[in-house]
Amino acid sequence: KNEVEQSPQNLTAQEGEFITINCSYSVGISALHWLQQHPGGGIVSLFMLSSGKKKHGRLIATINIQEKHSSLHITASHPRDSAVYICAVRVQLGRSGGGADGLTFGKGTHLIIQP
Amino acid sequence: KAGVTQTPRYLIKTRGQQVTLSCSPISGHRSVSWYQQTPGQGLQFLFEYFSETQRNKGNFPGRFSGRQFSNSRSEMNVSTLELGDSALYLCASSLARQGDYGYTFGSGTRLTVV
Numbered sequence: 001k002n003e004v005e006q007s008p009q010n011l012t013a014q015e016g017e018f019i020t021i022n023c024s025y026s027v028g029i030s031a032l033h034w035l036q037q038h039p040g041g042g043i044v045s046l047f048m049l050s051s052g053k054k055k056h057g058r059l060i061a062t063i064n065i066q067e068k069h070s071s072l073h074i075t076a077s078h079p080r081d082s083a084v085y086i087c088a089v090r091v092q093l094g095r096s097g098g099g100a101d102g103l104t105f106g107k108g109t110h111l112i113i114q115p
Numbered sequence: 116k117a118g119v120t121q122t123p124r125y126l127i128k129t130r131g132q133q134v135t136l137s138c139s140p141i142s143g144h145r146s147v148s149w150y151q152q153t154p155g156q157g158l159q160f161l162f163e164y165f166s167e168t169q170r171n172k173g174n175f176p177g178r179f180s181g182r183q184f185s186n187s188r189s190e191m192n193v194s195t196l197e198l199g200d201s202a203l204y205l206c207a208s209s210l211a212r213q214g215d216y217g218y219t220f221g222s223g224t225r226l227t228v229v
Contacts, residue, residue, distance in 0.1 A: 035220075041203050042220070048217045103160050105158040
């Protein structure tokens with residue numbers, strides 16, 4: 001079972017819609033990251049969260065540590081927001097199970113915003 | 116300010132060969148981590164280096180290795196290449212260990228093994 005689950009896997013929406021992408025994880029974490037990947041492979045780090053909420057432009061990220069859940073919201077979506085959004089967690093040291101203390105990634109959400 | 120530079124961008128190798136990929140972090144960043152991305156497995160953590168020492172390692176065979184130099188530049192090496200090693204290899208740099216101040220990713224090296 002993947003330690004990081006994202007939903008939905010694919011999302012197509014119209015320009016201007018409010019977008020929500022969800023991420024659930026099953027292990028204790030020290031931080032959660034939201035990443036954006038465009039075709040061609042380049043990855044941009046959007047947010048790093050350990051608690052609460054962060055906002056940057058039209059993007060908002062929230063995390064609920066008790067429920068092991070995070071959401072990424074996009075307001076007034078635009079075709080240039082079309083990308084893969086990836087949730088990644090930094091597992092707490094000593095609790096990684098497989099021995100790796102690096103980032104553990106979700107499978108990503110493929111978002112398409114149509115004009 | 117220059118970003119994270121990965122070279123080469125594209126590489127084609129034959130099964131059984133070895134390959135070395137390079138990553139130059141943002142100036143002042145001391146931590147470099149490496150990741151493999153494939154369509155089937157998605158992104159997976161390979162290893163992390165800080166101050167020339169490997170700090171963490173993912174669940175990859177010993178054919179995958181790396182190192183970090185005193186100028187924080189890092190290389191990863193894959194020996195005895197297999198078809199399944201075909202992937203996009205990404206590195207990311209951060210100011211401190213464990214990405215405490217976030218990560219900046221390079222554009223990746225796309226490796227094809229034939």
